[in-house]
Structures are given as structure tokens and as C-alpha cells.
Amino acid sequence: MARKDLRSEWRGRELLPALATFVVLALLIANFAFDLNGASVPRLAPGILWLVLVFVGLVAFGRSFAGEKDRGSLEAMLLTPAPAGALFAGKAAAAGLVLLATEAVLLLGMALFFGAPLSAAIVAISVAASLGIAALGSLFAALAAQTRAKELLLPVLVLPLWLPFVVLGGRALQEAFAGQAVSPEPSLLLLDLGVLFWIAAVLAARFVLDD
């Protein structure tokens, strides 16, 4: 399932270039909105990173299920003997990988444009946070795609639940960008939460995808 989504993304090359452009544009806007300079970058960079990441996530996860719903292929997939949980896990994994790819663009862009530091800790924290973000994002994207409101409902539902990741990750990134030693606890907690939400989301998928 994940392979199919990634292949169709690779063939279509729709989402990733659009998201990458979105990331660069968001960074440009942040630059003008905050009037960034060398002194303010360490303080503002984590905030900008999370804002951009959250909004990119909304687009990426929204697309992943809205497309299937529009084409009516979701029903077709549900007719196959594969369990709904497995279908969901595959789609969520693919959407998560797209998010990770966008994150790479984001981190590189921040390093290039803002001179923000790029360290293993920063990458580790954002990857750890993406795990849970992907699970919850995909679950609620699948849910929102079935309602009349569609895209409108996804941010309302998922943003409050993403907050713990932003709080934990934001605190950790603040340290990392300031060049302080980063304790591994926040990242481990993010990983734990991520695994927990993956299990919960896969279990709940049966009820969300059921038609």
C-alpha cells in the first residue's frame, strides 16, 4: 500500500514539488514577517519550523485521503481482503515519508536562508515528532475526507491533538537551536507517543474507513 502511494507520487510528481515550494515560500514570508537577523534567528527559528511543518502536514495528509475519496478508489481498496488497519498503515506511512522529505527541504532551507544550525539533534527531534504527527494526521484526514466539510474539518480536529508534539518538540528544538546540549528525554518521549498513536490510529482505522 505504501509502495503504491509512493510510486504514484513519484510518477505524478505532484505533491512533493508543491510542498517544497510551499516550504520555501513560507520561509520567505517568515523572513519578512519577523524581520529576521542573526540575533533573532536562534529564538525564532524553532517557532517558524513548527508553524511551517504543521501547515505542510495539513496539506500533505489532507491530500493523501481526499484524492482517494474523489476518485472513489478508497471503496475499491476496502473491498480487497486486506484489513482496514493495514490499508491505513500503508497510506499513513507513505504520507509520513512525504512529510519527512518535506522536512528535509525545510531544514536545508532554514540552514541556507537563515543560517540556522543543522545538527543531528535537530534532525532527530523533528523525525521523532513526525512519527506521531503522521499517525494522527492520517487518521483525521481519513475521517475528515468522509464528511461534507472535508478540508475544513481536518485542521480543526488535528491541530489540538498535534499540540503535545509541538510543545515537546518546540522545547527541545529551542535548546538545540540555541546550541545548548540537548537532553534525549524529549525525543524519546516523542518517539513513545508516536508509537502509541500509531497503534491507536491503526486500531481506530477500522471504524474510520468502514463505509
Added chain:
Amino acid sequence: MTEHRLPYVLTAAGVVALLGALAMVFLYAPQDAVQGPVQRIFYLHVSAAIAGFACFAIVVVASATHLVRPGAASDRLAHAAAQVGLVMLTVNISMGIVWAKPIWGWDPSQTWDARFTTTVVLWLIYAGYLLVRKFASPGWQASRLAAVVGIFGFIDVPIVYFSVQWWRTLHPSLRAGNGQPALPFAMLLTFGVTVVATLILTAALVSIRYSIEQQAEEQEGRATNASLELAR
């Protein structure tokens, strides 16, 4: 017939209990030495939060029951409890703001208090729950999608509860450092009575909402039957 009388009984009991609680809050409970009369907000403020949490706990249990064994009753209960919980949380938040103004010199831009923030998030989650019900096609779809949101949303309740311990916050703890209650007995008694009164009122509201949902569904069913008759 007893089922139809339940909302009335609960409402009457709730009104009496709440009047008693208010009398205790204003006449019996001693004046706070530091904060003065404003502190009397505490009783209903915290009771409303507890009632809200209780409602959301009902949402979780009813939603889980509905997913495992679909039925109209559990779905109706979850819907009613979510609505009442949202009202209770609104009471809690607005009273908190009124209290915070003179005590903390409340300025939201400076004191994004952890417990306040997480409570607002909880409010938003269950507002989203009601939106799902509105935007999903009624019936099995609305009920199961909302149930998933209702269950996942409850994650925020323990976060609100423990927020005072996890982050620096201006919210006081109900226990003093040595594990003893931080309040004198008269205040604790008043608090306890207010909690019970608020919970009875909450149960009354949930039962009223429940019967309204039930009647609306019956009405809808009758309307559908009527239109089917006409079509024939």
C-alpha cells in the same frame, strides 16, 4: 414512564442542591484571608471543570460502547454528554478569566498559563467533535466518526489535570506540600457540596439533552415515514 420523569427529578434535585451550595459558598464558607471575596469563585470554577471532565469520560465510555456494539442509546448519550461537557468547560473558563483578572492581573499575552491553555485546547477538541457530527452524514457514519474523535480527544483531559505539575503555572494545587489538604475544613466541605450539586445539575442537563435527541430522532423517523407514505 420512569424514564420520562428522570430529567424532571434530576433538575429539581439539581436546583435544590445548587441553591444549597450557593448558600454555603456565600454564607458559610469563611472569607479567604489573602484574596477576599473573589476566592468564592473557586467553588463553582473547579466544580464545573470536574463536571466537564466527567462528561467527557461519559463520551469516551459511550463512544467505545457504540463502536463495539452499535446502538442508538450509547450514541445519543455520547452526543448529549459532549454538549453538556462543552457548556461546563465554558463556565469553567469564563469564571477562571473573571477570577484571574484581579488576582493575577490577567493579561493573556503574558500569562499563557499551562492549565488555561490546555483547557482551551480541550474545549476546541470537543467543539470539533460536535462539528464532526454536523458535517458527517447522519446515522452510522456520524456516530462512528464522532466516536473516534471523542475517544482520541480525551487524551487532553489528563494533560489538563497534570499540567500544574508538568509546567510552571499560576494554578494552585489542592494539596499542600506535605500531602495535607491545602484548605480548611469549612472550605473543603463547601467545595464538596458544590461539586456534588454541580454533578447533579450536569446529570440533569445530560438527561434533558438525551431526551431531546431521542425526540428529534423520533420526529425525523416519523417525517421519513410520512414522506414514504406520500410517495406511495
